[in-house]
Amino acid sequence: MTFEVPKVSYTGKIREIPLGREGNTVIVGGESCYPFHLFEGEMPHPPKIAMEVYDSEPEDWPDTALEPFADVIKDTAAWARKCVDTYGAEMIALQLASTDPNDKDISADEAAKITKEVSDAVDVPMIVLGCGNVEKDTDVLKAVCEVCEGRDLIIGPVVEGNYRAIGATAIGYKHTVVASTPIDINLAKQLNILLGNLNVPDEKIIIDPSTGALGYGLEYCYSVMERIRMAALIQEDERLQFPIISNLAREVWKTKEVKVPESEAPLLGDMKKRGILIEALTAQCVLLAGADILVMRHPEAISLVKESIKDLMT
Amino acid sequence: MSKIICSAAIRGAHKIVGMAEEKYGEALKKWGPDQKIGFPNTTYYLPIIYGMLGIPVETLGDVRQILDKCKELVPPPVSDKVWLPYLAPALEAGMATYFAEEIIEAILYLEQPDFYTKAEDPLPDNIWLGAADDVIMRKRGVEFVDGTAPGFAAILGAAPSIEIAAKIAIELQEKNLYVFMCADHEGKTMSEQLIEAGVQVGWPTRLVSFGPSYRAAVFAIGFATRVAMSFGGIKPGDFKGNLHYNKDRVFAFAMPLGTVTDEWYANAAGGINWGFPTIADTPIPEILPTGICTYEHVVSNVPHDKIVARAVEVRGLKVSISKVDIPMSYGPAFEGERIRKDDLYFECGGGRTLGVELTVSKDMSEVEDGKVEMIGPDLDQVKEGDKLPFAMLIEVAGRKMQSDFEPILERQIHHLVNYVQGIMHIGQRNIMWIRVGKAVVEKGFLLKHLGTVMHAKYHQDFGGIVDKVQVKIYTDEEKVKEVLEQAKRVYKERDARVEGMTDETEETYYSCTLCQSFAPSHVCIITPERVGMCGAYNWLDCKASFEINPTGPNQPIIKGECTEPVLGRWKGITDFVNKASRQKVEQISAYSLMDFPMTACGCFECVATILPMCNGIMVVNRDSSGMTPCGMKFTTLAGMVGGGNQTPGFLGVSKHYICSRKFLLAEGGLKRVVWLPKMLKEEIAERMKPICEEMGIPDFSDMIADETIGTTEEEILPFLEEKGHPALTMDPLM
Incomplete structure (x- = not known):
């Protein structure tokens, strides 16, 4: 008797979602099996990595993260160009962190202006993420949608508190939304239902079930992501059959472990290597849980993960 | 019942289609079939025609087929001998009316390019804004979808006085509705009345002076039709999808003020296709059964001070209240507060005095939303340490309200009252107990404000089942006893109902x-x-x-x-x-x-x-x-x-x-x-x-x-x- 690998039989499939403007699209999703279970089904589009850029010079980054971008850090558009030209970014994620009312509180129009500049500077699909303040994001993302009409941006986070305003604007200007929920499968599903009720087309929704960094609750986020994938693929849960985005870099690079220099914590080892590995490992985990788009920062972490994706896909 | 309306609408449609035919003939002679026509800066051509039929009207030549379609749609005038089929032909007549009016207006843009301002605001010498371009439509249409503006009131004609006109406009603004104005009554228009009253008119204030003729109603309907195409993903020509989208999502209605002419009837009939009912101030016949619209179709003879409330009710628009307007802080953080003897200013219930709270449902017509009455002395009339009997009677009404929901709503009183900073609430029904702290009285809080709280929170938390809330608070002993008796009867019935419910009786x-x-x-x-x-x-x-x-x-x-x-x-x-x-x-x-x-x-x-x-x-x-x-x-x-x-x-x-x-x-x-x-x-x-x-x-x-x-x-x-x-x-x- 020969040994047979037990196989999961899948009944569902993740939606295929094209991102970016015509001629320069990237397709995500389409899986008909668990992540990298290529012996059971298909993963027509390997997960993509979006390199993040910020709308103003970051103040709290460790030097190890700043170093690769030192020459462009003051100019968001140049930064984005460098990500594409030098590091081969497949997508760009613009973080509008300065819009935060508790931070620089830059206006919606200013944020829209920066977004437009970046969007004109690069051709790859572009994700635009607000600061996470429900009201401010509404103003900012509405303005962004307007000035970037025709660019087919991916905008977010769209949450229960502002899905109507942002969702409606996104429909009007034909952008894709990131439906963001706090680590809970029911809330994730609920928001997708609400967006559907609002008439946001299904091929314009990406979901973000939230993530933490390695050592900061990642296992819980992992479980929720995994559960979402299970519901989508074997439990015919239509409202969860969407590609997943994981906005992980900002979580990783704010932790103590990437910021403490070796001189203060010799046991933690080389600071640069440490940061890169924590980012890469966090990414690796969410990849295995089902993420389709990873928002990442350090070029070396990115190349590690790319290599791993390549290995897993063959 | 509706025969009068339908006959008038069909007559009106005949007149309007005839007029379009005439205008088209003249225009064709003057400019030829290749002449471009359309509304300014829009990719939706003549939007109603484009949305319903999927036909882009770009030139005068394209108009011919539309007029032929109109003639197909308009039924023959209703004869005295026919008694039966009214609504369907009237709706078709209404649809043809809109097509014809769009054609007439498009030709007007050709004949007199400056007839409308083509801007967001009126000009000093011209108040008529005309069709909204796509920039305005996108910016304002989003509000229809995200709920910041639930819909619009299409007002035809004029109010009897400028004061009434201003009052109606303000009331509609308070409900966050857009006011789209057109047509005149005895030479007067609502738009001019508002300007005369010193009210600022234009898209930014949501008071939109579309045009002086009843035909400008097509700018309102065209706007709604474009919203469905732009935000609802509805394809041009998918008339069914478009009409449903509007019925379900755009809370609009027509409000004719003044004599309803045949032409107005034709426009009103057209609006019903979109699920937009008509609420009139004149004693025209009514169409009450539901069918196309969510609730009634035509409601008439409504007094001016009630017309906005009635319209909101007929269209099924939900009231949204964002803030609980009381002089104290409000929120779950204050739920667990205790008011101890030293802080105590006033108390009621809790075995110290009679106390009762009751939520009951009533008919829609018996409840005036937002009304809070205080019967008996309030906190500003009592001394420190006083006690009074207390009864709070909350009466709610809603299209989806059921008496089974009463106890659920009533049970909320406990935490909702407790959310007020400085107020302690314990128990429920006739064992309720309220203590009011000294600081509360200093800040000017009154028992009456408890009514404000309940009104706001019922709308916020239970908007799905509650449309109207009124509250009566009694501290007068005789009245409290009356409410208590009523409450005991209600409690008994409720308990019996729950008791009598078994797993076998429910499917x-x-x-x-x-x-x-x-x-x-x-x-x-x-x-x-x-x-x-x-x-x-x-x-x-x-x-x-x-x-x-x-x-x-x-x-x-x-x-x-x-x-x-x-x-x-x-x-x-x-x-x-x-x-x-x-x-x-x-x-x-x-x-x-x-x-x-x-x-x-x-x-x-x-x-x-x-x-x-x-x-x-x-x-x-x-x-x-x-x-x-x-x-x-x-x-x-x-x-x-x-x-x-x-x-x-x-x-x-x-x-x-x-x-x-x-x-x-x-x-x-x-x-x-x-x-x-x-x-x-x-x-x-x-x-x-x-x-x-x-x-x-x-x-x-x-x-x-x-x-x-x-x-x-x-x-x-x-x-x-x-x-x-x-x-x-x-x-x-x-």
């Missing part, structure tokens, strides 16, 4: 998957006689919860054929549980501890388990911390039961369920219970009595052992034998 049960976030395969099935194991959700709560949030965790399940009456299994329930648990749970028995018991999340009030030696069942509640005869404390037992696992012999239950006639029916019901913690036994004693009597063992409660008898099976068995506990002689449990 629909409810699911609760609220806890799936931490117990992913758990599904609660809630029946009239089996309250959710958390004790927080009974069948009526689930029913209301579903009305309020149709996509939420409480879904109705048609129970279907009963396959096992004693175990409590139904086909519909089995299918649902299997699917909702993602095939983790094959089936459940609603009434059994041993045979496919219901799974549990982690929030159960009590755990039931078997005591094999006693051939009985014990139940222990969460608050009880001691050892139990099964050898495990509650906390250990909870670990056995929770997490969505099916563990025969262990079950999460609510306190309420213990005294249900369906309690573990498969194992013999309450009769099987041999041990309860003393505190739990005392808590449910009252409700247990009638069940014991039905069982024919009135003193059954004394047969149940508790921790004072023993906390091991060996200790309690002699007691059970001595009392002759029925469980000892029942069929073996396993």
